[in-house]
Amino acid sequence: MIYKVTMSLFHTTDYKEVLRKKIEENPGERAYKSSLAAAAGCQLSFLSQVLHAEVQLTPDHAMGLAVHWGLNEDEREYFMGLVQHSRAGSKLLKSALEKKLDAIRARQENLSQRYKKPSLSPGERETLYYSAWHWSAIHILITIPRFQSASAIAERLSLPQSVVEQALITLESMGLALKRGKHWVASQADIHLPKESLLNSIHHANWRNRAISDSQTRSKESIHYTAIHSLSRADFEQVKGLILNLIDSTRKIVGPSKEEELISVCLDCFKV
Template identity: 35%
Template sequence: MNIFDFKSYKTFLKAYCESERGALTRLAEAADTQKSYISTCLKGKGQLSLDQAFAIAVYLGFSENEQDYFYLLIEKEKAVTPALRRRLEAKAKEMSREAFRIKNQQKDSVVITEGDSGIGFYYATWLATGIHTLTSVPQFQSLANLGKRLNLNQESIAMIVEYLVKMELIKKSGEKFQWNSSNMHLEDNSMWISGHHTNWRARAIDNIQKRDKEATHYSAIQSFSEEDFDKLKKKIVHFINDFNKVADPSEPEDAFCFNIDLFRI
């Protein structure tokens, strides 16, 4: 359950209490107050103090940003004048949007910045990212097998592999070339991100033209409300997190591309 999915701290705490047996009692104990008082607050009569909110936030294990958002929701509930309430609502909306930006969700990735010397070529061609990923799969750790997998001559493969070894993204072990890096993530304002997205969407188009029956491709042009636009963005970010939870620990057997296109590279 993510606090940034909620516009009201009371709605969040109600959902939390409904999700776990005895949660209301534990919240009251954390806030050092009566269970009946927490219940009354959640029904709309009364508000938590900031001290109580802090104790609950610590108990729930909120990060610093989650705590700030939680306190902001409480201040919004307490606001009396419409102007102040609108200002706090706008601030809460912006905090929620920022929390769901992809760069703030990739907590276990190494962030690549403009100062990372030599990495630009990695994002200039799909081959570098594709070969790098394939070397995590045991059966594709030789030049010959990489060439067969990608239908390219070994000279072209060797050039990319040499670059990846130099960048320490893969390592040579005998005749094998093995994945040797953490998951990497570009900042959304990176000079390389446009090319990286373009490379892989071009590969998606190529895959569509091949009529790959194993692949999934989806495009939709549709109108809906601004509120639902924000809601759908959050759902996509949640799905990306779920995707990573499955994909990251998965045993490498082949390499795939996921754009809301999913296909074998």
């Protein structure tokens, strides 16, 4: 199955761009436009004017389209906000609506809120888990059947076996690993560190240092990409949206995937 990375609604600043993209994504352009006009409760000729002139949808039209597309609450609120922003006549109202749209967008960019995965309780154990790369590496590695012993893990990660053995015992005390006979298994594999945590920068640095080390090996299997760009503010939002959609797509692939390889995916996009 191929997962398509599509435009993110939350990183679009013009509702007409959403309309155009929806039309592009659906075959039979005229028939689809007619279905949109019917959903919005307007004439097809009026919808064409919206797409190609300064005519704006009304909130009623926008709600009809939101229901037609099956948008969730946040998506519907954001799309309605875009329409209201385009219709606003005063700078004061536009500014208020922009703040509202920014708040909705910020909620969507908070990955803890986006995926709602469990996290370790703040304290000594959480600090220890995120203090070095090998804790999370060992934790996830034991989901792979051939790496469920201390000796196999030590060889795979080039770590002293004594370090691995102690890490496994500690992970067990954290409720993240279980020993079954001679093998170790993960009891909770999918955890997430909240964006607000002070440990975030340490966790990111640990794995980006590993990325640097891997880039020095020049492995043909690895991908390493760094670029500095100048672009418009609107396109910056589009790029962020694509990256968030890519994260969504990778999680859809990883979830049901058979555990065979341990990999790291590091993604950054920020203003300098």
